[in-house]
Amino acid sequence: MNAEIISIGDELLIGQVINSNQAVIAEKLASVGIRVARMSTVGDSVPEILTTLAEAWKRAQVLIITGGLGPTHDDLTREAVCQFFQSDLVLNPEALEHIRTLFASRGLPVTKNNEDQAYVPRGCSVIQNLHGTAPGYFFQRDDRSMAVLPGVPYEMKEMMETFVIPHFSRKGTGMVIRSKTLRTTGIAESLLAQQIGDISVLFEKDSGVTLAFLPSPTGVRLRISAGAPSLREAERRIAYVEQKIRQKVQKYIYGENNEELEEVVGRILASRQMTIAVAESCTGGILTDRITNISGSSRYFERGFIVYSNESKSTELGVPAEVIVAHGAVSKEVCEAMARGAREKAHTDIGISTTGIAGPTGGTEEKPVGLVWIGYSDKGKTLALRFNFGNDRRRFKERASQAALELVRRMLLKIDS
Amino acid sequence: MNAEIISIGDELLIGQVINSNQAVIAEKLASVGIRVARMSTVGDSVPEILTTLAEAWKRAQVLIITGGLGPTHDDLTREAVCQFFQSDLVLNPEALEHIRTLFASRGLPVTKNNEDQAYVPRGCSVIQNLHGTAPGYFFQRDDRSMAVLPGVPYEMKEMMETFVIPHFSRKGTGMVIRSKTLRTTGIAESLLAQQIGDISVLFEKDSGVTLAFLPSPTGVRLRISAGAPSLREAERRIAYVEQKIRQKVQKYIYGENNEELEEVVGRILASRQMTIAVAESCTGGILTDRITNISGSSRYFERGFIVYSNESKSTELGVPAEVIVAHGAVSKEVCEAMARGAREKAHTDIGISTTGIAGPTGGTEEKPVGLVWIGYSDKGKTLALRFNFGNDRRRFKERASQAALELVRRMLLKIDS
Numbered sequence: 077m078n079a080e081i082i083s084i085g086d087e088l089l090i091g092q093v094i095n096s097n098q099a100v101i102a103e104k105l106a107s108v109g110i111r112v113a114r115m116s117t118v119g120d121s122v123p124e125i126l127t128t129l130a131e132a133w134k135r136a137q138v139l140i141i142t143g144g145l146g147p148t149h150d151d152l153t154r155e156a157v158c159q160f161f162q163s164d165l166v167l168n169p170e171a172l173e174h175i176r177t178l179f180a181s182r183g184l185p186v187t188k189n190n191e192d193q194a195y196v197p198r199g200c201s202v203i204q205n206l207h208g209t210a211p212g213y214f215f216q217r218d219d220r221s222m223a224v225l226p227g228v229p230y231e232m233k234e235m236m237e238t239f240v241i242p243h244f245s246r247k248g249t250g251m252v253i254r255s256k257t258l259r260t261t262g263i264a265e266s267l268l269a270q271q272i273g274d275i276s277v278l279f280e281k282d283s284g285v286t287l288a289f290l291p292s293p294t295g296v297r298l299r300i301s302a303g304a305p306s307l308r309e310a311e312r313r314i315a316y317v318e319q320k321i322r323q324k325v326q327k328y329i330y331g332e333n334n335e336e337l338e339e340v341v342g343r344i345l346a347s348r349q350m351t352i353a354v355a356e357s358c359t360g361g362i363l364t365d366r367i368t369n370i371s372g373s374s375r376y377f378e379r380g381f382i383v384y385s386n387e388s389k390s391t392e393l394g395v396p397a398e399v400i401v402a403h404g405a406v407s408k409e410v411c412e413a414m415a416r417g418a419r420e421k422a423h424t425d426i427g428i429s430t431t432g433i434a435g436p437t438g439g440t441e442e443k444p445v446g447l448v449w450i451g452y453s454d455k456g457k458t459l460a461l462r463f464n465f466g467n468d469r470r471r472f473k474e475r476a477s478q479a480a481l482e483l484v485r486r487m488l489l490k491i492d493s
Numbered sequence: 494m495n496a497e498i499i500s501i502g503d504e505l506l507i508g509q510v511i512n513s514n515q516a517v518i519a520e521k522l523a524s525v526g527i528r529v530a531r532m533s534t535v536g537d538s539v540p541e542i543l544t545t546l547a548e549a550w551k552r553a554q555v556l557i558i559t560g561g562l563g564p565t566h567d568d569l570t571r572e573a574v575c576q577f578f579q580s581d582l583v584l585n586p587e588a589l590e591h592i593r594t595l596f597a598s599r600g601l602p603v604t605k606n607n608e609d610q611a612y613v614p615r616g617c618s619v620i621q622n623l624h625g626t627a628p629g630y631f632f633q634r635d636d637r638s639m640a641v642l643p644g645v646p647y648e649m650k651e652m653m654e655t656f657v658i659p660h661f662s663r664k665g666t667g668m669v670i671r672s673k674t675l676r677t678t679g680i681a682e683s684l685l686a687q688q689i690g691d692i693s694v695l696f697e698k699d700s701g702v703t704l705a706f707l708p709s710p711t712g713v714r715l716r717i718s719a720g721a722p723s724l725r726e727a728e729r730r731i732a733y734v735e736q737k738i739r740q741k742v743q744k745y746i747y748g749e750n751n752e753e754l755e756e757v758v759g760r761i762l763a764s765r766q767m768t769i770a771v772a773e774s775c776t777g778g779i780l781t782d783r784i785t786n787i788s789g790s791s792r793y794f795e796r797g798f799i800v801y802s803n804e805s806k807s808t809e810l811g812v813p814a815e816v817i818v819a820h821g822a823v824s825k826e827v828c829e830a831m832a833r834g835a836r837e838k839a840h841t842d843i844g845i846s847t848t849g850i851a852g853p854t855g856g857t858e859e860k861p862v863g864l865v866w867i868g869y870s871d872k873g874k875t876l877a878l879r880f881n882f883g884n885d886r887r888r889f890k891e892r893a894s895q896a897a898l899e900l901v902r903r904m905l906l907k908i909d910s
Contacts, residue, residue: 086705090523092674118530190683230710378801380798382771385796392809434785469788
């Protein structure tokens with residue numbers, strides 16, 4: 077079954093926005109065995125949308141269209157779709173109700189522009205938009221389907237997941253593609269590849285399994301994909317390869333698929349009824365931000381100290397001023413004192429800390445930009461490890477927070493660092 | 494002058510890679526007055542490349558093609574281009590020399606696959622690839638041009654910058670396109686549109702200026718674009734519209750183009766030599782994370798308290814336990830006490846605070862998920878404002894941190910909220 081994706085928006089054609097929607101949609105369609113044959117992007121113009129739509133409708137059985145469903149004058153997708161199906165607009169009461177509720181919950185008056193969004197092309201099924209005001213439309217004509225979704229990434233994604241993919245999954249396409257991702261951290265891509273070795277010996281012969289290395293600043297993901305006649309068979313083929321990989325690099329694998337490291341660490345802490353406190357200098361809040369992204373984190377996260385100034389390191393965490401003077405704020409000694417101080421002050425089981433030079437300026441020969449100490453303290457021991465995470469400020473913060481969470485994971489699971 | 498971009502690669506069609514090349518190319522073409530009318534993505538297949546290429550060649554004067562020029566069996570773009578122009582391959586000695594030098598400099602032997610890349614379609618100009626082994630091709634046929642470039646982003650970008658864009662710039666397209674973005678926050682898209690009113694009266698007649706509304710969870714961006722015979726004229730036309738927009742919605746505009754709110758607030762604080770401390774409950778660190786994303790923020794950011802537990806609100810910030818018991822942790826009273834406590838404890842000019850229910854669970858009828866108080870305190874006054882930011886935990890944190898930064902901006906600039 078072939079699909080095409082059409083993205084609509086002038087902002088894409090002038091390069092203001094990178095189109096991430098196409099990849100998200102393509103990946104989800106692949107998961108139910110639908111192959112994307114072509115992706116197109118056109119501007120907010122009824123004739124251009126109509127032409128592109130008509131061409132794609134001739135070639136593909138599945139069409140996913142995103143963008144141009146907003147409430148303003150430059151949103152023209154609904155009009156083009158109406159012209160294409162020679163259909164007029166009808167009020168969808170559920171959509172109207174949803175729009176009113178959304179505005180009410182935010183304490184805002186509904187405008188006429190937004191109420192107008194509840195008018196949808198006659199003859200479509202409405203795809204409710206949990207996160208926004210623009211409903212989506214779903215058309216089924218003989219063996220062809222078309223989904224029209226908003227371009228806002230998280231609105232689109234939720235509607236793909238709750239409506240479009242389940243629809244095709246129920247319908248069945250004769251082929252199932254599954255993939256599973258193993259998430260690693262703390263090891264470079266080339267070293268990971270070396271430790272895994274010859275990948276051909278990981279696979280059963282002709283099993284149609286592939287392995288992709290997907291590097292990111294916080295770690296390398298290993299994606300195993302398999303196409304098979306049944307879900308069960310696809311999963312069996314993936315499990316075979318997964319086991320082989322785990323035998324070789326288990327200690328670096330912290331999670332699977334979309335699991336973030338903060339989720340894994342949070343689960344361990346919650347299951348052991350342990351609590352944690354955080355002291356951040358150079359990472360400036362990203363570490364506590366990540367920990368508290370997890371719903372229920374209040375069970376184990378007690379408090380955090382963002383101690384940017386030297387004075388705050390002393391008054392909040394009891395790091396002796398002499399230690400800061402003797403070794404500098406970016407030092408093993410201060411880092412350990414911060415982790416211990418956070419734990420003792422907050423009366424938690426664990427304290428973690430970061431101190432370093434996030435850059436892009438402020439480095440010296442002895443302490444270059446990118447240098448960071450990551451500290452850990454529990455009742456039994458206190459330690460700090462040294463890393464260098466480069467001179468891009470945001471990447472530095474992401475990588476340092478990942479290293480701090482990974483240190484907690486390894487200490488809790490007693491994995492050698 | 495109209496252009497089309499064609500991206501080639503199976504990895505794009507399965508969603509493994511987000512296509513950032515299109516936006517890079519489009520932005521560069523716009524800078525020399527070339528408008529991209531359509532972008533297409535197809536797989537590594539000669540027939541599919543040929544079809545897409547032939548269609549685009551009929552519609553556009555400029556074609557930019559990327560991807561599928563690598564040394565392996567699944568790189569088929571060169572073959573498709575040869576078939577399209579009915580051309581064979583000829584050796585390009587400079588390309589061969591470059592490939593050999595590149596391998597020598599890395600201390601690696603040249604493979605036959607790589608040497609083969611020096612064979613290029615007869616009748617093209619060769620675009621040298623400084624960073625890789627695949628040369629690009631440039632075809633000029635009557636009034637039409639086609640550039641074929643590798644898909645590796647930094648190789649492609651360098652070749653666009655050193656060859657393709659200078660070519661069109663020299664040639665002159667008679668037209669320059671510029672755009673400027675005004676960033677707003679604290680007002681819904683529909684309300685913003687209402688306050689701006691009839692947009693046609695913003696523009697001079699036939700000035701070729703467009704206005705786009707680009708919503709995101711943290712605010713709506715207004716993009717003004719103008720095409721004109723000269724850069725100066727394009728900028729004048731944009732300035733005309735900008736001034737009209739500012740007359741209507743100035744108070745919501747915090748920045749321009751890629752400026753983030755934390756940058757704007759940081760600049761005001763630094764210029765006034767003022768300092769700030771932060772107390773976060775529900776936002777869990779994202780607010781300090783954003784503030785410290787700015788290089789040089791240590792000049793004004795003193796410290797932050799991530800006070801997740803009730804006890805920490807009292808011990809760290811001096812919020813009286815009775816106030817928490819009487820009003821609950823999510824209340825105006827606690828929020829104000831947090832902002833004041835942070836300011837006094839850190840001896841800063843300003844304190845800001847957040848307390849709310851990030852969800853997705855934990856709400857009650859009186860205090861629903863999404864409810865948040867944002868507090869501000871300086872020597873003269875202390876206050877807190879109430880918002881609701883919905884039940885998506887991450888969105889909630891982003892929006893609440895934006896509202897906190899915006900409150901600081903408005904207080905510092907004495908703008909009514």
